[in-house]
Amino acid sequence: MSARGMLPIDFAPALGWRAWLAAPGWAVVLVLGLALLLAAGVQWQRADGQAAQLRQELALVQAHLQQAREPAARAEPAGLDPQALKAMNATVLQLNRPWGQMLNALEAAGQGTLALLELQPDAKRGRLRGLAEARHPAAMLAYLERLKAQPAFSAVWVSRHELPEPDSAAVVRFEFELQWAEAQP
Amino acid sequence: MRESWGRTLRLGVAGTGVALLQTSWARRQPPKLLGRRLLPRDEAGAAAVAPAALAGAAATLLAETHSHGLPATLVLGDDCVRQWMVTPPANSGRLADLQAVAAARFEQLYGESADGYRLSAAWQARRPFLAAAVAAPLYEALCEVMQACGLRLQSMQPHYVTCWNRWQRGLAADAWLGVVQGGQLSLGLRQGGRLMELRSLGVSAALRADAKGLRGLVQREALRALGAEPSALALCGDVPPAWLAAGGGGWDCRVLQSQAELGLGDAGEALARLAMAGLA
Numbered sequence: 001m002s003a004r005g006m007l008p009i010d011f012a013p014a015l016g017w018r019a020w021l022a023a024p025g026w027a028v029v030l031v032l033g034l035a036l037l038l039a040a041g042v043q044w045q046r047a048d049g050q051a052a053q054l055r056q057e058l059a060l061v062q063a064h065l066q067q068a069r070e071p072a073a074r075a076e077p078a079g080l081d082p083q084a085l086k087a088m089n090a091t092v093l094q095l096n097r098p099w100g101q102m103l104n105a106l107e108a109a110g111q112g113t114l115a116l117l118e119l120q121p122d123a124k125r126g127r128l129r130g131l132a133e134a135r136h137p138a139a140m141l142a143y144l145e146r147l148k149a150q151p152a153f154s155a156v157w158v159s160r161h162e163l164p165e166p167d168s169a170a171v172v173r174f175e176f177e178l179q180w181a182e183a184q185p
Numbered sequence: 186m187r188e189s190w191g192r193t194l195r196l197g198v199a200g201t202g203v204a205l206l207q208t209s210w211a212r213r214q215p216p217k218l219l220g221r222r223l224l225p226r227d228e229a230g231a232a233a234v235a236p237a238a239l240a241g242a243a244a245t246l247l248a249e250t251h252s253h254g255l256p257a258t259l260v261l262g263d264d265c266v267r268q269w270m271v272t273p274p275a276n277s278g279r280l281a282d283l284q285a286v287a288a289a290r291f292e293q294l295y296g297e298s299a300d301g302y303r304l305s306a307a308w309q310a311r312r313p314f315l316a317a318a319v320a321a322p323l324y325e326a327l328c329e330v331m332q333a334c335g336l337r338l339q340s341m342q343p344h345y346v347t348c349w350n351r352w353q354r355g356l357a358a359d360a361w362l363g364v365v366q367g368g369q370l371s372l373g374l375r376q377g378g379r380l381m382e383l384r385s386l387g388v389s390a391a392l393r394a395d396a397k398g399l400r401g402l403v404q405r406e407a408l409r410a411l412g413a414e415p416s417a418l419a420l421c422g423d424v425p426p427a428w429l430a431a432g433g434g435g436w437d438c439r440v441l442q443s444q445a446e447l448g449l450g451d452a453g454e455a456l457a458r459l460a461m462a463g464l465a
Contacts, residue, residue, distance in 0.1 A: 005378055006350050009305045009317050011324060011341040012259070 093123050102152050109146035113139045128178050133171040140172050147178055155179040194255050197460030199262030203243045204456035219250045221456050240326035247334045257336040260462050263371045266343045268317045268383055269294055273310055283308050287316045315380055317343050345371040347463035348421045352441050360417035365424050367455055374410055382410055396431035423455040
């Protein structure tokens, strides 16, 4: 006997899947299944439409945001105080100098014969003021000649110097200025 | 199409004739008896060798009721089939072994080969099981009728098996189940809820009117089986009215009837009850 005491005795040929589908119960299941499928399809379509609408709105917001940023950046200078604008431009000018190139040129001219103590840039006039010490006057003059030869500088001069006493071991301290090549006051 | 949706047919086939019943899976609609055909007296009781007559009656009935394309269930009267218990051999593990034993037992009981029969059984490797056989000519003739009428054959079961499957779960473990059809009582001896023996007993007209005679019959069968008398007997099918009062004296005897059979009343005819076997 099969499960639950039933007698599985039946002379009819084995039922195929078509016979199972023919049972009324399966028709109800099929109809319910189709109804659920249809409802799911409608729901999915609605959700997809809402998602597309949201994407569209997002794109519009992003475009507006982008447009708002660009005019604000362009209009900002016109709205600034003239003094502040002047200061800002001066700062930008200073930042745009080839400082690396100039420092390399100063170092290359030194060749270890003097000590560079101080540098003061004047970006507005395109000048650089320096304070250095050399072992002797010849070294100072040689350094200045080498600075003149640097393509980064168009002019070099000594603004002040202090010569030591003869036969003294003291160094020569001097101040110099140089004009970098692209800047003309 | 709309009219046929949810409808099924039940065809009861017995030696005396055929009955056609229409059921609907919608519970509110009771089964409807579409018609029946009785075989002439000289052919009655010889259904096993007159399949053409039975098939012809079924075909005529189906044609008249315009039942094309419906699923159909056939209930074969216990007089159209042979049923016997088979004890499986020890250490039998293959279906072929069980089939061989069943065929051998058939030949031993009925004196002829099972080759001309279609077998079906509740195959069991370790316990005795029930086997049934229908004559191949009858089976093929009925299948041809089903095919010719465009019916989808869903089930073809013996009367006793149909009733067993319908009622056995509600019975006490040692209650016996009897199915009455005309002059035959198929008595199933149950133990522990399982079918141990199936006896096919003739019921005379005198016995049909004798409630005490029924109990005596049950007691004799219990002795033959070397078992105790059952505490209860459940009957279904064409139960004689006199047997309804068979219970008493510590012995329970009740008749099991479906709602459809109750609708037939006492005048319900045996073929109609056969077609209704197994319904709720």
